[in-house]
Amino acid sequence: MRRLPPLTAIEAVVQVARLGSVKAAAQELALSAPALSRRVQALERFIGRPLFDRRHQAMQLNADGERLIAHIAPALDILSDAVEAMTSGTEVLRLRLGVLPLYASQRLFPHLPALRARHPELHLDIDTGSHGISRLGEGLDAAIVLAREIEPALYARRLDRNKILVIGHRALLDGPEPVTEPAQLSRLTALVHRDMPETFAHWRQAAGLGALEPAAIDLFDSGALILEAVARGLGVAFMHESHLEDAHDDRLVRLFEIEVDSPYSYWFVCRPRALIQRPVKLFHDWLLEALGVG
Numbered sequence: 001m002r003r004l005p006p007l008t009a010i011e012a013v014v015q016v017a018r019l020g021s022v023k024a025a026a027q028e029l030a031l032s033a034p035a036l037s038r039r040v041q042a043l044e045r046f047i048g049r050p051l052f053d054r055r056h057q058a059m060q061l062n063a064d065g066e067r068l069i070a071h072i073a074p075a076l077d078i079l080s081d082a083v084e085a086m087t088s089g090t091e092v093l094r095l096r097l098g099v100l101p102l103y104a105s106q107r108l109f110p111h112l113p114a115l116r117a118r119h120p121e122l123h124l125d126i127d128t129g130s131h132g133i134s135r136l137g138e139g140l141d142a143a144i145v146l147a148r149e150i151e152p153a154l155y156a157r158r159l160d161r162n163k164i165l166v167i168g169h170r171a172l173l174d175g176p177e178p179v180t181e182p183a184q185l186s187r188l189t190a191l192v193h194r195d196m197p198e199t200f201a202h203w204r205q206a207a208g209l210g211a212l213e214p215a216a217i218d219l220f221d222s223g224a225l226i227l228e229a230v231a232r233g234l235g236v237a238f239m240h241e242s243h244l245e246d247a248h249d250d251r252l253v254r255l256f257e258i259e260v261d262s263p264y265s266y267w268f269v270c271r272p273r274a275l276i277q278r279p280v281k282l283f284h285d286w287l288l289e290a291l292g293v294g
Contacts, residue, residue: 005043005046006042009043009046011039012029013040013068014072022036022040047064051068092121093122093278095124095279096140096142097124097142098143099143100128101222101224102222102223102224106242107246107266115290119282130194130195132269133147133150136271137271142270142274144159144267155270155271155274156267156268159287160291161261164202164239164262165240166203166256167230168253168255169230169232170251182207183212185236188235190217191226191234191236192219193223194219196238196239199264200214202262207258227243231249240262
């Protein structure tokens with residue numbers, strides 16, 4: 001049997017790769033930073049080459065490190081699940097799912113009790129960080145992402161199609177100077193999600209308002225915070241119709257009767273080979289059924 005490096009060294013490298021720093025990885029593994037650094041160095045000595053580019057306090061995987069992590073991170077996750085299942089006395093299936101917070105709260109979480117009832121053995125680790133697609137296979141088994149399209153190398157199922165609405169505070173309609181014409185947006189701030197950067201430009205073009213410019217365009221990485229900003233009177237949001245409907249917030253109203261098909265959709269995404277993993281397959285099949293995706 002071929003000699004293997006210490007499992008603790010492999011675990012240390014995976015955590016540094018996922019978290020981007022020795023300090024954060026050491027906290028995750030309940031180690032001192034020097035102890036964790038020694039474990040990383042032990043694996044590098046075993047392999048005979050460095051795995052990271054070291055930049056001040058940050059550590060970035062180099063090409064060799066990325067190639068190694070692509071192979072060992074999923075295997076380490078499977079090993080962790082197997083140990084958890086053996087020690088708990090019951091079968092445990094774990095899915096590491098990336099999902100945007102607003103979609104999670106509005107569309108996913110209302111259905112999760114039904115998932116638990118059908119598959120009590122399936123447990124979800126929820127990750128609401130950005131760049132879910134780039135972390136598939138390296139900390140995430142699957143992701144629900146917001147995108148125009150998905151690269152052909154990945155497995156993807158579109159979960160919805162939507163309209164872009166202009167969403168404002170109720171006072172913009174009920175106040176002394178109601179906003180009833182798109183031209184009035186020139187004195188308001190447009191709020192746009194970073195994952196949907198072309199939303200305003202697409203709406204403006206489709207509505208035949210190519211010359212329209214808002215007072216400013218502010219970018220957020222959280223849909224929930226965009227809606228709260230609108231509710232506080234900080235601007236108007238260019239977001240999906242479903243976001244307004246599912247917010248159930250009386251402070252928010254739709255401005256104008258203009259409806260524009262959104263170029264963005266929510267997608268379930270994973271690497272093709274991930275679909276053979278039972279947690280991914282169970283969640284995938286349940287999700288499509290729960291959302292009525294044909």
